[in-house]
Amino acid sequence: MRAHVNQILHSNAQPIVHILVKGLFLLAVGVVVAIAMVETLPNSDYTTNSFIRHIREAAWIVLTVEFFLRIWAEPERTTPRGALVSRIAYLRSPLGIVDLLAVLPAWINLVHAVDLHWFELAAALSLFKLSRYVPALSLVWNVVVRQSRSIFAALVVLSILLVVAATVIYFFEYEAQPDSFESIPQSLWWAITTMATVGYGDMAPITPIGRLIGGIAMVFGIAMFAVPAGILASGFAEELRKRDFVVNWQSVARVPLFARLDATAIASVAQLLKPRSVSANQAIVRRGDVADSMYFIMEGEVEVELTPTPVRLKQGEFFGEIALIQNIRRTATIFSITNCRLLVLEAVDFHRLVDQVPELKEHIEQTSEERLSHNNRQSED
Structure with missing residues (x-):
């Protein structure tokens, strides 16, 4: 029963x-989330609407x-280490904490009235549950985790610059604007809005040196x-390359031609292959090209136009080849009969590969x- 529930929750x-x-x-x-947002509208009577309240309770x-x-069901997902240990590990995980906090106000509200703002916060936290079902969100998290050191270093440098900018602008603007740069x-608020190039306008230098500092800060x-932003962009590109490599490796391993190769050789081949999708009834190559x-061919079926019998x-x-x-x-000429998923090996890589792997x-x-002898026999017939 538990394994069945785990399959429903975590697999297809x-x-x-x-x-x-x-x-x-x-x-x-x-x-x-929708009810939490609507309830914050001014003059809203949704907080006292019994129908809306029952819907929210059903959602909770x-x-x-x-x-x-x-x-x-958590013990079914993890390696054998005890049901209790697996469940505690789940509760300590980021998504486990989100799952708990998302429903905690509703539980407390059963024994003690909870302020509406806590329900709004719980609703906002529940949005993180979407990372289980939206691959892009898990990709973002993986990138942030992998690039955390680089991001932290950049944030440290940025923090230093913010403090320096706030200190310098305070030194030069305090006498001219003691109320604004007191x-x-x-002044750190000014430094943040200026270096972020937001510029709300609530604090602005008026002295020449202050304006010069503001320009430099911008x-x-x-x-x-x-x-x-650059760190995250490169992280996304690297993560996508890794995922493509894993997919290619698994695809290559399923090709009978490469079945006898070891993992290292398959990895080398996977780096050379490029995925390509082709719709049905499309020419993949043409005679004379x-x-x-x-x-x-990873998925699908193609037809080679030979005379008198196509293959x-x-x-x-x-x-x-x-x-x-x-x-x-x-x-x-070769056409796709169905939708096809192919792996493409370019000519330069082909010659390099066959030289490296004689088999x-x-x-x-x-x-x-x-194939040539078969084609010749068909032509003679």
Whole structure:
């Protein structure tokens, strides 16, 4: 039973049930967030509306059930280390804490009236639960964690510049504007808005040297705020490359041609291959074209236009190698019969790969010879 619940919560083993349960949880989150926002409207009577209150209570019940189901099923997700240890680890995890805080005000409200603002805060926290269902959010978190040291270093430098700017502007503007720049902490607000190039206008230097400092702070602010953005951008690119590499590695490992290679060799091949998706009834290569790559079929089916009988290739097979081996133009047109997912090996990488792995070269050449002899027999017939 527990394993069944774990499958529903965490995998697509039962896709319909998983989608329905996930949809119910997402709906509950959406309801509590929407009601929390609406209740803050001025002159709103939603706080006393019994129908709205019952809907919110139903949503809290759904989130509570989800929380306890996750606690109960957690031992099924982790390596054998004891049910209690697994559940405590879940409660200490970021998402476990979010799950708890999202429903805690509702529980406390059962025994003691809770201020409405705590429900609003809990509703906002429940939005972090979406990271389970939206891959982009988990990607953001992974990038932040991996780049945390670089981001921390950039924030330290930025903090130093903010304090320096606040101190200097206080020194030069205090006498001219004692009410606006009455202390360094108050001047720090000016430094933040200036270096962030927001400029609310509530505090502005009026002395020539103060304006010069403000201009310098803006320039440094643009540069320093761009550093964390650049770190995150490079982190996103690196994370996407890693995910593509993992997908390619798994795809390459399933190709019969590479089945005998060890993990290191498969990793080398995966770095050379580029994924490509092709819709049904599309020409992948045409007869007479310059041969610039060969293709491995990961999903779908293609047809090689040969006379008199076309040949169909399916998942795990490859094509386009004959022209590369013989250094000639394409000898046939190949169309996709269904939607296809291919891995593309460019000509330069192909020759490098077959030189490094003689077994692959032998297998590919043998396959191409068999295909050529088959084509010749068909032509003679």
